[in-house]
Amino acid sequence: MSTSSAVLTRPAGRPSGAVARSADLRLFRSEVRLVLGRRRNLALIAVLCCFPVLIGLAVHHSPTTPGDGPPFLSQVTDNGLFLVFTSLTVLLPFFLPLAVAVTAGESVAGEASIGTLRNLLVVPVSRTRLLVVKYAASVVFAFVCVAAVALVGVVVGLVLFPHGDVTLLSGTTVSYGEALWRSLLVLGYVTAMLAGLAAIGLFVSTLTEVPIGAMAATAVLAIISQIADSIPQISAIHPYLFSHPWMRFGDVLRSPMSWHGLEQGLLTQLAYLAVFLPAAWARLRTKDITA
DSSP states (O other), rough: OOOGOOOOOOTTTOOOOHHHHHHHHHHHHHHHHHHHOOOHHHHHHHHHHHHHHHHHHHHSSSSOOOOOTTTGGGGGGTTTTTHHHHHHHHHHTTTTHHHHHHHHHHHHHHHHHOOHHHHHHHOOOOOOHHHHHHHHHHHHHHHHHHHHHHHHHHHHHHHSOOSSSOTTTTSSSHHHHHHHHHHHHHHHHHHHHHHHHHHHHHHHHHHHHHHHHHHHHHHHHHHHHHHHHOOOGGGGGGGGGGTTGGGGGGGGSSSSOOOHHHHHHHHHHHHHHHHHHHHHHHHHHHHHOOO
16 A cells, blocks of 8 residues: 555545645545554554563562662652653663654655655645655654553553652652643653654655665664764764754653753754755655656
8 A cells, every 4th residue: 555545636616725635634644544554663663662561560570779770760669650751761762763764764765666656746746745744644653652652651650650649850749640741741842852853764765765775774873863972072063963852851850841951952853854854855856756
């Protein structure tokens, strides 16, 4: 199945604007169903959801001492909601970017490799619409991955650990409901961080007709960015790396919330979107599609 099956012809008698919006919506829904329906992507989501379970069981049976393990791990035994944040901390450096790299890297290169990209562009689907739909579907997949991990983390945390009022990192105690609301903000922030990587992956996907190559290149770029971010000798470039602000979601778990770091992280991703989405559009606009 391909996105090309979702293309609409214009019915007589309907306003062109309404038809265009309907076609865009149908194309977007088809692409999301395609992305979320692939067995490979479902397997990725399932693997990601295993991490909160494994971390929860490990902490439950072998309590850690303060300072051991990743951030937030020592708070899990006090309140199971911190299992969500611990899981995201563990997954964000590699596994979540890998999932996004698979989807974004395949977005255009996958259509080109099976010969459906030409079909999409022969019928009245502009290259701009195609790129917007492909990018939006990649971001939706990133959100689904993050939300699935968070949902499993909440359930496992409720089963294995105490719950109730939550003590934030600043020492302030808030209700479980407010902590859940802050968790939603964390989900949104992490998804926004992955959206920058999705834009890079979309651009890489326009450079080749080999999906596995685009996936690998996107994942390697994420790893290179994080390696560079860990080298103190080049600290001058750290604020410009797209992975640098990924872990700042901990600022949401303070009272009052520290917005400066979050804003800087969002601005960094917007800058990468402003560079790589137009670059992907320019590349696809001038690309000679023969298959």
